[in-house]
Amino acid sequence: MNSFFQRKFIIQAIFLSAIFILIVRLFYIQIIDDRYLDFANNNVQRRLVVYPPRGVIYDRKNVILVQNEPVYDLMAVPKSIKPFDTTLFCQLIDVEKDKFVEKLEKAREYSAVKASLIEKQLSAETYASLQEHLFQFPGFFVQNRTLRKYPEPIAAHVLGYIGEVNDRLIELSKGDYRQGDYIGISGIERSYEKLLRGQRGIKRVMVDVFNREQGSFDNGRFDTAAVPGDKMITSIDAKLQQYGESLMKNKVGSIVAIEPSTGEILAFVSAPNYDPNLLVGRIRGNNYMKLLKDPLKPLFIRPIQAQYPPGSVFKPIQALIGQQMGLITPDQRFPCGGGYRIGSRLVKCEHNHSPQNMVESIQNSCNAYYCWAFKTMIDNHPGMNVEQAYTAWRDAIEKFGIGTKLDIDLPNELKGLLPTHKYYDKIYGANHWRSSTIISLSIGQGELGITPLQMANVMAGIGNRGYFYRPHLVKAIGDKKLIRPEYSQRNSLGIDAKYFPPVIEGMEKVVLAGTATYARIPDIPICGKTGTAQNPHGKNHSVFMGFAPKDNPKIAIAVFVENAGYGATWAAPIASLMIEKYIRDSITRPKYYEERIMNASLLPGDEFNASGNIKKKEEKKTDSNTTKKEEKKPVTTKPTATIQKPREENTVSTQRR
Known part of the structure; x- marks a missing residue:
């Protein structure tokens, strides 16, 4: 009897265990493990x-x-x-x-x-x-x-x-x-x-x-x-942007155009550019690698990432700061005599000017004037030693948006190069340098590196007579057309309005009778400044910055054409065409003026004549009395400037107009 009951309990335990295992398994399948649910759902939904x-x-x-x-x-x-x-x-x-x-x-x-x-x-x-x-x-x-x-x-x-x-x-x-x-x-x-x-x-x-x-x-x-x-309404003018890209075809450089009254960017050209449709779809990867390997670096965003020495376009800034410091007046004259001499060293000037006042110095781009002005601000600043005076000068430059990010609504913006006094202390030792040691800064050379966006913004600030709005590319967001609040705030240049008239008059005369007469447009008064900025990696850069019209300007612009030489020859005419295109929506000057720019090839390695046409390569005889063209080696350039130790030669090289 006892064995019967024992077997009964064993059998019951087996059945109960099996039922329990089955229940647990069903719970696991239905509640915990979703594989079967997924499979079932995928069969019906x-x-x-x-x-x-x-x-x-x-x-x-x-x-x-x-x-x-x-x-x-x-x-x-x-x-x-x-x-x-x-x-x-x-x-x-x-x-x-x-x-x-x-x-x-x-x-x-x-x-x-x-x-x-x-x-x-x-x-x-x-x-x-x-x-x-x-x-x-x-x-x-x-x-x-x-x-x-x-x-x-x-x-x-x-x-x-x-x-x-x-x-x-x-x-x-x-x-x-x-x-x-x-x-x-x-x-x-x-x-x-x-x-x-x-x-x-x-x-x-x-x-x-x-x-x-x-x-x-x-x-x-x-x-x-x-x-x-959300939809985005940009500040870009599509027609102006397209025109700017056509002007920069077969060239390396940038165009940045800003509406001074708002800070809205009208055109943002980085050359060479590329068709954005190349980076869409299944062929995107192959096209990206081709662009990445291109020696001209079309993916490089030059308006915010290329840092150039500004050259002569830096001079109006110097003139404004000198006045604000109370150390220079518009009527004050500084001697030229072909350059600025420091012992046996010479900062050359393009011409042997008579003593220049402020307006004349801008119109004629006199290097000597700005060397004397820089010496006054750095060496002869009342109550300050050289390091303190340099720091005050640097702080004033920084208010123009130089040496600091403008925080444009694009990633990877660079702030440019504007060394502190500690940089020079490290090279020369504290209290062992003065204006003559860093004299290249006076004319926009040396250790300066400025982006095209910063230069266009400087022109917007000068055109507004003392303030700028932070440059931006999106003017309205969504159906409500919202705008980021930081883009509607004024930023002061730190210069009183009374100091602008002589500088702006000088910039107007640059175009009327100075170094940029080729950029003149009938009935549109342009204020500007040409520059030919030194390039340690090759031919000099052609530079122009300006705004128009003179009063209540509608457009401020900066143009950089790498390795193209004189600013008056290439950058100024490009800027002039962009200004006329925006203000008049058409070009009224003779067709050849526009065609000269559009047909010009100024790529690194191209030997070009004054018209921008590539010169024919010289042929050389071979041992077999046959001729063949010299083999052209690929040339690449490094568009960015780097901080280097100031030169120690007897002559300080200078930019030419």
Whole structure:
């Protein structure tokens, strides 16, 4: 009897244990492990991520600069895939069979029941041909996406480009981005990424056994709508931007044009440029590498990353600061005599001027005048030693937006080069240097490095007679047309308004009867300054900065043409054409004036004549009495300036007008 009851309890325990294990297993399958739920759901419904269209980008006149075009990502749920004709499938989507099989294997390794990306960015044409046959391939479906499209291939450095997020960006985003998302990498696309990207949505659709959509799941009750990105209205004038890029064709350099009354950037040209459509779609990677390897560096954003010695365009700043310090007056004259002498050393001047006053010194670009002015500010500043005077001078320069970032709404802006007194203390020792040691600074050479954006901003400040608005590229955001508050605040140059008239008069005479007469426009008074800035890596740079008209200016501009020589020959005429194009919307001067610029090739390595035409290469005889052209070696330039120890030669080199 006892053994009977013992067996009974054992049998009951076995049954109870089996039931308990079954219950636990069912609980695990239904509640904890979602693989079977995913598999079941994928057989009856499909959960699609709805990617929002990025915000459309416009120019200041509502011309579309960037829009969206549809593309399609091919997705697959490996466990739902049935045997299929791989060759036909690869032909339909135009991919290599080996690569397709490799991607499918990776998808299986990742998850058998979750959808994986197999091929991205199929065109509308490819999708159309695939759609007719898609029912033959269970487990595959297509997800709608959009890519950027540029109706006009301009302003690539302003607009920037987007790309797929990598693992590092996904990790840093803390859930904001997922595999397959796109993100702004450069330009406005990056600066305003959070506003442009919008918000993802979710859509659940029912599918039949043939993988065909049958409508929304539960009438869309569980769907969430995607929110499109905000539109951006930029300050760029598309017509002016396009014109500037055509003027800079076959040249290296930049054009920056600003509306002084607002700080809005009208044109932002970095040459050489590139078609922004090259960095879109499935061929983006190959095109990016080609651009990256180009010796002329088209991806380099010269207006905010190239740091040039300003040359003579620095002189109006010196004149303003000298007055504000109370150490120079407009009527005060300094001798020239062909240059400024420091013992046996000489800072040469282009001409042997008679003693110059302030207006004349700007009009004639007298180097000696500004050497004397610099000596007065640094060596003879009442109540200050040299280091204190230099620091006061440097602080005054910095208020013009030089040696500091202007915080334009683009990434990777450089602040330029404006050394502190500690830099010179380190080289020469404290109290062992004076104005003559660093005299090159007086004429915009030496250890100075200024970006084209900074120079255009200086002109906006001078045109406004003492203040500027922070330069920016986006003037309104979204349907409410919001603007960032920091771009509507005035920034003082630290110069009283009464000190501007002689400087502006001198700059006007530069164009009327000075070094930039070739830039004169009838009925549009231009105030400007030419410069020919020294380049330690090759031929000098052609520079011009100015604003127009003289009173209540509508445009301030800076033009840098690398390795092109005189500012009056190239930079000033380019600026003049840009000014007339913006103010009059047309060019009224003879056609040859414009054609000379557009047809000129001033690329590094090209030998050009005064008209900008490439000179014919000299032929040389060979031993076999035949002739052949000399082989042209590729030439690359380094556009940025670097801080170097001041020269110790007997003659301090100078820039020419």
